[in-house]
Amino acid sequence: MRRDPSRSTVDGMIEVHELTKRYGGTVAVDGLSFRVRPGSVTGFLGPNGAGKSTTMRVLLGLDAATSGEALIDGGRYRDLRRPMLSVGALLDAGAVHGGRSAFDHLGWLARSNGLGTARVAAVLERVGLAGVARKRVGGFSLGMRQRLGIAAALLGDPGVLLFDEPVNGLDPDGVRWIRELMRTLAAEGRTVLISSHLMSEMELTADQLVIIGRGRLIADTSVRELAERFRRGVLVRTPRPADLIGVLTTAGGIVDTTPVGVGVRTDAGNAAFTVTGLDVTQIGDRAAAHGIPLYEVTPRSASLEEAYMELTAADTEYGALGRTPAAARGDA
Amino acid sequence: MVDVLASEWRKLRSVRSTLYVLGTVAAFLLLCALWCWYLRGYWDGLTPERQAHAKAAAAAQPLLLALPVCGTVLGAVAITSEYATGMIRASLAAVPRRGTLFAAKAAVVGALMLGAGVVSMAAAALVGEAIVGKRPIPAFEMPLADQAAHVLSFGLLTAATALMAFGAGAVLRSTAGTISTLLALLLVLPPVLNLLPGPWGDRLWAVLPASLAEQMALAPGASPDSGPLSPAVACGVLVAYIAVALGAGAFSFIRRDS
Numbered sequence: 023m024r025r026d027p028s029r030s031t032v033d034g035m036i037e038v039h040e041l042t043k044r045y046g047g048t049v050a051v052d053g054l055s056f057r058v059r060p061g062s063v064t065g066f067l068g069p070n071g072a073g074k075s076t077t078m079r080v081l082l083g084l085d086a087a088t089s090g091e092a093l094i095d096g097g098r099y100r101d102l103r104r105p106m107l108s109v110g111a112l113l114d115a116g117a118v119h120g121g122r123s124a125f126d127h128l129g130w131l132a133r134s135n136g137l138g139t140a141r142v143a144a145v146l147e148r149v150g151l152a153g154v155a156r157k158r159v160g161g162f163s164l165g166m167r168q169r170l171g172i173a174a175a176l177l178g179d180p181g182v183l184l185f186d187e188p189v190n191g192l193d194p195d196g197v198r199w200i201r202e203l204m205r206t207l208a209a210e211g212r213t214v215l216i217s218s219h220l221m222s223e224m225e226l227t228a229d230q231l232v233i234i235g236r237g238r239l240i241a242d243t244s245v246r247e248l249a250e251r252f253r254r255g256v257l258v259r260t261p262r263p264a265d266l267i268g269v270l271t272t273a274g275g276i277v278d279t280t281p282v283g284v285g286v287r288t289d290a291g292n293a294a295f296t297v298t299g300l301d302v303t304q305i306g307d308r309a310a311a312h313g314i315p316l317y318e319v320t321p322r323s324a325s326l327e328e329a330y331m332e333l334t335a336a337d338t339e340y341g342a343l344g345r346t347p348a349a350a351r352g353d354a
Numbered sequence: 355m356v357d358v359l360a361s362e363w364r365k366l367r368s369v370r371s372t373l374y375v376l377g378t379v380a381a382f383l384l385l386c387a388l389w390c391w392y393l394r395g396y397w398d399g400l401t402p403e404r405q406a407h408a409k410a411a412a413a414a415q416p417l418l419l420a421l422p423v424c425g426t427v428l429g430a431v432a433i434t435s436e437y438a439t440g441m442i443r444a445s446l447a448a449v450p451r452r453g454t455l456f457a458a459k460a461a462v463v464g465a466l467m468l469g470a471g472v473v474s475m476a477a478a479a480l481v482g483e484a485i486v487g488k489r490p491i492p493a494f495e496m497p498l499a500d501q502a503a504h505v506l507s508f509g510l511l512t513a514a515t516a517l518m519a520f521g522a523g524a525v526l527r528s529t530a531g532t533i534s535t536l537l538a539l540l541l542v543l544p545p546v547l548n549l550l551p552g553p554w555g556d557r558l559w560a561v562l563p564a565s566l567a568e569q570m571a572l573a574p575g576a577s578p579d580s581g582p583l584s585p586a587v588a589c590g591v592l593v594a595y596i597a598v599a600l601g602a603g604a605f606s607f608i609r610r611d612s
Contacts, residue, residue: 045611083450084443085611100450111447117440119369126368134361134448174444 033095034060034181034213036081040090043076043237050076052237053090058215058230060181063208065228065245066217069334073237074217075113078186082111094182106135106178112171112185120160124151124170127159132177145173150199164191172203182213189223201227221330235334245326252324252332255298256305259318263293266314273308275300292317358449358458366432366462375428379474382420386413386478390485397489405490412493412574413482414508417474421512422540422564425467429519430532432463433603437527442612452608456524460600463520464513471512475505479574493575503571510589511567514596515540518563521599525606540564557582566592 036058043051051073058064068074079085081092083100091098094109102108118127128142146152149169154162159170168188175183185204189197204227208214218224224231224245231248233241241248255278260266267277279295297305302319309316324332366372390413400408412418436442449455479501486494515536523532540563547558559565560581567573569581569588583591 079443079611082443082447084446102450105450106448113443113447114440117443119435119439119441121369121371123368126364130361130365130368131444131448133364134358134445136357 034211035093035095036182036184036213036215037093037096038077038081038090039093041077041080041087041092042089043073043080043085044088050237051080054234054237054239055090056232056239056242058213058232060213061208061211062229063204063214063216063227064230064232065224066215066232066234067221067224067330068217068219068234068240070219072219072234072334074219074234075186076237077234078111078113078184078215078217081184082109082113084113104135104178106131106137106180108178108180109182109184110175110178110180111183112168112175112188114186115164115167115171115188115191118159118167118170121158123156123158124162124173125155127170128174128177131174135178137177141177141179145176148176149173165193165196168192168196168200172200180212183207183215185214185216187217187219189218189220197223221327225326233330233333240333248326248329249323252326252329254322254324255296256300256302257294257318257320257322258297258305258316259292259294260309260314260316261292262314263295265312266309266316267295269308269312269314270297270300270305273300273304275305294318296322355454355458358454359461361449362455362458362462366466369435371431371435372428372466375424376470378420379417379424379470382416383474383477383481385416387481387485389413389416390482393491394486394489397486397491408491410491410493410575413486414475414478414574417478418508421471421474421508422515423537424470425512425515426519426533426536426540428467429463429516430523430529430536432459432516433520433523434527434529434532437612438529446612453604456604456607460517460520460603464517467516468509468513472505472509475508476502479505496572496574500572501574504567504573507567507570507589510570510592511563514563514592517596518599521596521601521603524603561591563592563595 038057039055041051041054042049054073054077066074066077076085077092080087081094081099083098099105099109124146125142128145129139132138132142143152143155146155149172151166151169151173154166159167162170168191172185172188175185188200188204192200201223204214204216208229216224216227228245230244231241232239233243243251258266258270263279267279270277275297276299277295277297279293300308302321305319306316389411393410397405397408397410436445445455446452449458479498482494483498518539519532519536522535523529526532526535544559544562544564547555547562549555550558560569560583565581566583566588568576569583570585570592572578581588
């Protein structure tokens with residue numbers, strides 16, 4: 023089913039506004055604001071204990087916010103009469119009664135929202151559990167439980183989907199299956215929010231990223247913007263380093279000659295260094311103008327994994343100071 | 355509400371613990387039949403003088419012991435297993451109106467144990483009638499029609515124990531804690547109160563849940579003065595137990611994070 027994201031301004035929108043949640047003296051979420059839009063996969067990233075699951079529990083009305091609000095489609099989840107028709111959620115795949123069959127588990131869920139057994143059969147088919155529908159869930163592997171949890175989220179064919187760590191415990195085939203499913207669901211116009219502590223996974227699945235640490239927003243950005251922000255200059259290799267460094271410095275480039283890391287060969291007769299302030303074209307043009315041969319010109323950026331580690335490490339060390347200006351404004 | 359009731363009923367009937375509890379009730383009904391059969395043979399072998407003074411437990415005696423325990427276990431597990439597995443989050447995500455969800459759960463638990471209690475007690479009465487027949491044993495002389503009130507009152511007590519355990523379970527969120535609390539109230543407290551001096555032992559005993567069924571309706575073989583409470587007052591006390599347990603449970607269920 024293809025959905026029209028322009029039906030209304032809040033349709034399919036997840037809005038978290040100045041959300042704070044305290045458990046006793048512990049602050050799990052601290053003034054968190056972000057928005058998730060339909061039609062793309064948004065990765066909800068943070069180290070363990072960053073407040074991802076708490077935020078999801080508050081979004082689903084399971085835990086009450088200490089202050090602030092968390093809205094879906096412009097309203098509170100608790101006010102939905104048949105929530106599964108608009109929001110599907112997978113919080114903890116292990117949280118099922120082992121004594122029930124997959125069919126019975128989905129059966130009571132479907133019945134509570136007025137859905138028939140045809141939907142149960144349809145989602146079991148979609149997640150590939152149709153063959154074990156009558157088997158007790160207690161005998162399921164973690165991967166099968168994840169599939170069952172996803173089936174439950176899809177029961178009401180909702181426009182908004184929340185998945186908490188859906189790839190945990192999956193084998194490579196399962197991980198790829200989830201990745202493709204998430205992308206398909208987003209392409210159908212749905213809002214898809216996936217929490218994870220693995221940047222490498224979100225890099226392959228998500229378009230947008232909401233990164234939090236210690237309950238605070240660190241970055242609300244797209245995967246592409248994050249890669250841009252952690253651009254690390256251009257690696258240049260030449261047999262005449264001294265001449266080229268002179269030329270590039272004159273042209274306004276900043277040259278760093280410290281060893282550039284594993285895999286970069288600096289033999290006798292050529293040397294590699296990193297240039298910032300000039301892009302690949304500018305470097306090539308200057309070198310050509312002075313007749314200096316280039317053996318390699320490679321734009322370098324930190325991997326998203328490194329970017330993520332850097333962002334979250336900064337937050338861990340400096341708390342609120344780790345927030346970027348863009349993130350502090352809360353714009354997307 | 356109809357959808358939520360149907361959903362909770364499906365949830366309750368699709369786990370083995372429910373079948374085990376109902377199976378236990380059935381096993382104790384069988385025990386009632388065995389007891390009647392044994393008693394018939396024993397009675398028939400007695401001399402007429404000894405028959406005149408013989409006393410025996412009623413046909414439903416095994417069930418009188420088992421039903422409150424079965425009700426407690428089923429009521430407790432119906433709510434605490436959701437907290438133990440974490441499935442409560444799926445339930446509340448499916449039905450965020452917590453008052454409705456709590457009421458639907460309580461309704462199916464109460465109705466199932468009321469049904470199990472009434473059906474098994476009635477069956478025990480019929481079994482006693484069929485096996486022992488017209489032998490003039492005191493506990494078997496009450497006509498079936500007169501036993502109906504006791505069948506109903508004990509069915510109510512069974513449902514009450516299930517609902518009290520359910521309410522306590524919503525507060526405690528622990529299966530072991532809930533079942534031990536209820537069994538202490540139902541089984542341990544009555545003999546302990548008997549140790550109290552004078553009228554206080556009797557007065558406190560009279561308002562314990564386990565003593566209420568026989569004060570609500572005369573049990574077969576019991577003396578007419580089985581307790582100080584009138585049937586209406588006894589029934590009111592039982593309802594008060596249910597109301598307090600469900601009230602505390604609902605408050606906890608609706609207000610606390612899950």
